[in-house]
Amino acid sequence: MNRYAWVAFWILGLIWGSSFLLIRVGVEEISAGQLVFIRTLIAALGLNTVVWLRGLKYPRNLRLIRALMIIGVGNASLPYMLISLSETQISSGMAAVLQATASLFTLVIAHFVFVDERINRKKVMGLIVGFIGVVILSSESFSDGVFDSGIFWGQLAMVAASLCYAIFTVYSRVVIKQKIEPIVVAATTFISSAISGLIFMLIEPLLGGRSAVPLDQLPTDALFAVLMLGFLNTFIAYLFFYYIVQQLGSFKSVMVTYVVPPVGLILGAIVLKEEFSTWMLFGALLIFTGIAIININFRALFASQQFTTKERISS
Numbered sequence: 354m355n356r357y358a359w360v361a362f363w364i365l366g367l368i369w370g371s372s373f374l375l376i377r378v379g380v381e382e383i384s385a386g387q388l389v390f391i392r393t394l395i396a397a398l399g400l401n402t403v404v405w406l407r408g409l410k411y412p413r414n415l416r417l418i419r420a421l422m423i424i425g426v427g428n429a430s431l432p433y434m435l436i437s438l439s440e441t442q443i444s445s446g447m448a449a450v451l452q453a454t455a456s457l458f459t460l461v462i463a464h465f466v467f468v469d470e471r472i473n474r475k476k477v478m479g480l481i482v483g484f485i486g487v488v489i490l491s492s493e494s495f496s497d498g499v500f501d502s503g504i505f506w507g508q509l510a511m512v513a514a515s516l517c518y519a520i521f522t523v524y525s526r527v528v529i530k531q532k533i534e535p536i537v538v539a540a541t542t543f544i545s546s547a548i549s550g551l552i553f554m555l556i557e558p559l560l561g562g563r564s565a566v567p568l569d570q571l572p573t574d575a576l577f578a579v580l581m582l583g584f585l586n587t588f589i590a591y592l593f594f595y596y597i598v599q600q601l602g603s604f605k606s607v608m609v610t611y612v613v614p615p616v617g618l619i620l621g622a623i624v625l626k627e628e629f630s631t632w633m634l635f636g637a638l639l640i641f642t643g644i645a646i647i648n649i650n651f652r653a654l655f656a657s658q659q660f661t662t663k664e665r666i667s668s
Contacts, residue, residue: 358600365593366609370616372586373445373452374624375578376437382575384563385437386554388582393430393550395583397543400591404540411541412533420528421538425545427521433546434553435514442507443493444627449617450637451490451511456610456644457483458519466523476647483643487512489636535595611644 379388404411412418440448457480464472472480494505529538558564568576598606618637621627 355600358597361593362597362601362606362609363612365590365597366612367616368586368590368593369609370449370613371620372582372613373436373440373449373617374620375582375586376448377440377445377621377625378578379575379582380437380441382571383566383579384554384557385434385441386550386557386562387565388437388579389430389433390547390550390554391579392433392583392587393543393546395580396587396591397540397547399584399588400536400540400543403592404534404537407536409534409537411537414531417529417531417533418541420525421541422545424521424525424528424538425542426549427517428525429542429546430549430553432514432517433550435510435517439507439510439514442503443511444621444629445625446618446621446627446629447490447493447508447633448511449614449621450633450640451487451508452515452518452617453611453614453640453644454483454487454512455515455518455522456647457640458516459522460647462519462523466527479643479646481643482646483640486636486639486641486643489632489639492636493630493633535598536591539591539595611641614641 376388412421436448436452439451460472460476460480491505491508494501494508554565568579571579594606594609597609614637618629622629
């Protein structure tokens with residue numbers, strides 16, 4: 354059974370990693386707000402249909418419902434909007450790498466909220482290495498000594514999206530204390546995500562952004578990217594994720610987020626022919642290294658390797 358779960362794990366990594374590519378293609382033709390609205394609407398319809406078909410019950414506690422609505426905005430539509438805006442200015446590969454900083458931000462925030470999530474020396478080292486990588490990536494906003502404000506604001510929007518994920522991941526752990534089906538949580542949160550996505554789409558042109566475009570006027574590749582982003586990369590991806598959680602547990606399932614950035618970086622290079630400077634690749638490597646330092650138990654890994662070696666010798 355676990356074999357199928359691990360297959361699903363890698364498929365999910367590929368699906369979520371391709372999101373940055375699809376967003377980049379989509380925002381070439383439609384506004385960030387319209388992209389977010391379509392994406393969250395498709396996910397909301399799909400997830401709530403599954404909840405209805407399975408006969409699951411929605412929460413009735415008003416405080417919990419309000420918390421889920423807040424999570425829907427803070428952990429979905431708002432970061433989706435920031436990511437979409439960022440990709441109007443930066444490459445999909447850079448966006449994918451910068452989203453990896455969400456785990457770094459989560460570590461810092463959790464330190465001040467949870468007693469069992471305190472930062473130790475190893476985590477401090479990982480944070481320092483990771484954030485040095487972010488600083489190096491930010492140097493991409495300078496070209497031949499000239500400051501490119503578009504790239505800078507795109508990077509800042511992407512980092513802000515990662516910060517949203519970190520804040521509301523911790524917030525969800527604080528407020529959701531009662532047992533509730535994960536898919537019900539997702540279905541409920543995406544209702545508020547779709548509503549706020551609609552609001553983003555309506556106010557974007559009022560703030561100087563683009564207006565919504567009729568879908569029948571979109572080029573085929575852009576329409577495919579937008580619909581795929583909502584159906585496969587959000588709705589279906591969440592079904593995959595909850596299956597993986599059920600089979601492998603929460604800790605191993607969350608590790609899929611470490612697969613996403615490299616996939617996004619590679620797809621951007623192959624499909625969109627995005628070019629990456631040496632500094633960008635070096636910054637990305639530092640971010641991934643920082644995350645690895647934080648999450649890998651090197652002592653246990655070394656002990657496991659020694660044990661395996663001894664077994665082979667004795668046999």
